[in-house]
Amino acid sequence: MLARTKSILSDLIAFPTVSVDSNLEMIAYLAQRLEDCGAQVDVMRDPSGRKANLFATLGPMCDGGIVLSGHSDVVPVTDQEWNSDPFEMIERDGCLFGRGTCDMKGFIAASLAMAPHFAAQVKDRPLHFAFTYDEETGCLGATQLVRDLKARGIKPSVALIGEPTDMRIIEGHKGCCEYSTHFQGLEGHGSAPDLGVNAVEMAVRYVARLLELSADLKHKAPDNSPFVPPWTTVNIGALHGGEVHNVIPAKASVDWEMRPVQPEDAAYVKAALKSHCDEVLLPAMRAVYPDASITTQTIGDVVGLIPTEDNEAFQIMSELTGANSADVVAFSTEGGLFQTLGMDAVICGPGSIAQAHKADEFVTVDQLSQCLTMLDKLGVKLAGA
Ligand SMILES: [Zn+2]
Numbered sequence: 001m002l003a004r005t006k007s008i009l010s011d012l013i014a015f016p017t018v019s020v021d022s023n024l025e026m027i028a029y030l031a032q033r034l035e036d037c038g039a040q041v042d043v044m045r046d047p048s049g050r051k052a053n054l055f056a057t058l059g060p061m062c063d064g065g066i067v068l069s070g071h072s073d074v075v076p077v078t079d080q081e082w083n084s085d086p087f088e089m090i091e092r093d094g095c096l097f098g099r100g101t102c103d104m105k106g107f108i109a110a111s112l113a114m115a116p117h118f119a120a121q122v123k124d125r126p127l128h129f130a131f132t133y134d135e136e137t138g139c140l141g142a143t144q145l146v147r148d149l150k151a152r153g154i155k156p157s158v159a160l161i162g163e164p165t166d167m168r169i170i171e172g173h174k175g176c177c178e179y180s181t182h183f184q185g186l187e188g189h190g191s192a193p194d195l196g197v198n199a200v201e202m203a204v205r206y207v208a209r210l211l212e213l214s215a216d217l218k219h220k221a222p223d224n225s226p227f228v229p230p231w232t233t234v235n236i237g238a239l240h241g242g243e244v245h246n247v248i249p250a251k252a253s254v255d256w257e258m259r260p261v262q263p264e265d266a267a268y269v270k271a272a273l274k275s276h277c278d279e280v281l282l283p284a285m286r287a288v289y290p291d292a293s294i295t296t297q298t299i300g301d302v303v304g305l306i307p308t309e310d311n312e313a314f315q316i317m318s319e320l321t322g323a324n325s326a327d328v329v330a331f332s333t334e335g336g337l338f339q340t341l342g343m344d345a346v347i348c349g350p351g352s353i354a355q356a357h358k359a360d361e362f363v364t365v366d367q368l369s370q371c372l373t374m375l376d377k378l379g380v381k382l383a384g385a
Pocket of ligand 1: 071103104135163
């Protein structure tokens with residue numbers, strides 16, 4: 001099984017599925033393999049038609065299934081110094097090198113290698129494979145997948161997200177919401193501030209409000225928050241605008257993000273900013289220039305994975321791996337999106353996040369073996385279900 005996994009992984013690494021590029025060839029490869037073992041396979045394209053999600057089912061098409069979830073895309077290799085071709089897997093000293101080996105084609109390869117076994121083992125409880133596009137650029141594929149599953153009335157109950165955790169069970173992470181807010185004012189001479197609308201000034205006032213809200217969020221942390229820090233954080237990442245000392249700038253923008261520990265914090269910040277814009281900033285801007293505007297562009301809106309008491313995904317993974325505790329992590333995944341479907345989700349996969357996104361990314365053969373052992377036990381469990 002390890003040899004088969006390595007061979008599939010080598011094939012997957014050879015698809016250069018960097019997020020900006022198409023993943024269709026890799027999805028077609030995965031679809032073929034899953035069809036060959038009798039799975040019912042759906043390939044759902046994105047609006048551009050250049051990318052697709054894959055959702056496949058072994059066993060009956062009913063609610064309550066277990067989802068093995070992975071993203072097909074990888075981060076770019078530009079400006080990274082690799083010691084070998086990133087899109088050709090090589091094995092050295094017990095490590096498999098290549099872009100995506102740990103994040104997260106290793107898990108996909110292991111799931112696929114096991115698929116023929118699962119096909120023979122699955123009984124009343126369905127096993128699904130969910131392979132998505134554009135995870136690295138804001139979980140766009142999983143957002144569409146969750147929408148599609150809802151529309152089709154398919155409701156699995158457990159999701160296992162195979163992001164690299166060194167095979168530890170992870171039950172939570174914060175959300176990651178990234179925005180760019182653009183201010184359109186009116187240019188003018190610096191000596192006559194009342195005749196123009198200073199976009200930089202508006203951006204600064206917007207940021208000032210955001211910092212006040214950021215301070216409020218510290219007091220809103222849930223008592224039992226497992227995260228570090230325990231509250232929802234805000235970061236002002238970039239502030240652009242203006243040219244010279246004596247010109248009123250017409251344009252400015254702020255790139256900012258928040259990492260919510262609970263969905264209501266994000267809603268609180270958005271509502272407070274909206275009323276600040278609608279009631280304070282925009283009236284001031286439009287009194288001088290009716291076409292002035294403030295627009296916020298969503299770059300990524302990844303919901304958090306909130307730890308829960310009665311998590312069947314944790315119970316199953318605990319049974320399969322022998323671990324009896326779960327942790328939280330700082331990176332975000334598609335797990336929270338599955339949770340919005342009412343599913344239980346945990347993250348557990350081969351490889352370390354320390355190697356993800358870097359030059360000479362690798363997964364160890366030992367980690368892949370551990371993953372296969374876990375999946376093997378999952379097959380036994382399905383056979384008894
Ligand atoms: Zn990943």
